Amino acid sequence: MENKIDLSIIIVNYNTKDLTIKNLESIFKFTNGISYKVYVVDNGSSDGSVNAIIEKFGNKNIKIYDTKQNNGFSKGNNIPNKDINSRYILYMNPDMEIQENVFLKMVQFMDKNKDIDISTCTLRYPDGEIQHNIKTSPTFFVNLLILLKLHNFFPNIKSLRHYFSYDFDYSKQSQVEQIMGAFVFARYEAMEKLNFWDEKYFLWWEDVDLFKRAKDLKLNVVYTPITSVIHYEGKSFFQLNSISRQRRFNNGMLIYSKKYFTYTQYIILKMFSYLSLLLAYITQILNIEPRGQGKI
Secondary structure (H helix, E strand, O other), X not given: OOOOEEEEEEEEEOOOHHHHHHHHHHHHHHOOOOOEEEEEEEOOOOOOHHHHHHHHXXXXXXEEEEOOOOOOHHHHHHHHXXXXXXXXXXXXXXXXXXXXXXXXXXXXXXXXXXXXXXXXXXXXXXXXXXXXXXXXXXXXXXXXXXXXXXXXXXXXXXXXXXXXXXXXXXXXXXXXXXXXXXXXXEEHHHHHHOOOOOOOOOOOOHHHHHHHHHHHOOOOEEEEEEEEEXXXXXXXXXXXXXXXXXXXXHHHHHHHHHHHOXXXXXXXXXXXXXXXXXXXXXXXXXXXXXXXXXXX
């Protein structure tokens, strides 16, 4: 096999044509000093994404997969695996934008720190506010509180503060348990050890599962503040109404709970998941839209 390039960038797109194009424009504008290739997986978009991307970037170092169907986020991330030949892989949401040579900085950071398996950087909202993308592994109790939507009204409950890492210092480099799947910068070997993304998850909880497995394998996951990325956050998710989002969220949580919790805990969470759909309906009527990691 030919020599490996530095970085493969994987972007899964679903009806976010304009944001994906904006993301790609920023990538090709600011990225230099490394060898890289962009892989865009289109999950059956109906907004003309594929043709627009081909027309605008067809002469760039990019490969586009027109899957003709919505495969979900995990499977979408895995589709380019057979074509990847790089030292690092970046899984990047389509609704992001870089404003400096982010990927060069991340490659240099990982090259310098050989003990780090997976990393992420600072994510910011368009207004510059830091987006909370660091969490700890969820417990049964935390999942129950989230299903009851108590995190939206009582965020200072100790277990919730710990889970959402509200006191995390984003100005310092730190070893972490969980990072948001919006920007995951990994060594290829680390993803091989993890067997990549678990395709049982369609949307939501695939990143929680990935980093639970990383923790079990004692992989070193690190946050670094050396660079930042703008994240418009959740534009694919918010195409769904509150009830649809809650259903997708619940499905992921239950897959995770069945995999890692006791059977009794799984059954309890499954029972409360029905109540969460009613609560989602109420929040939809009241037009309550939480911001950030507590967006359910």
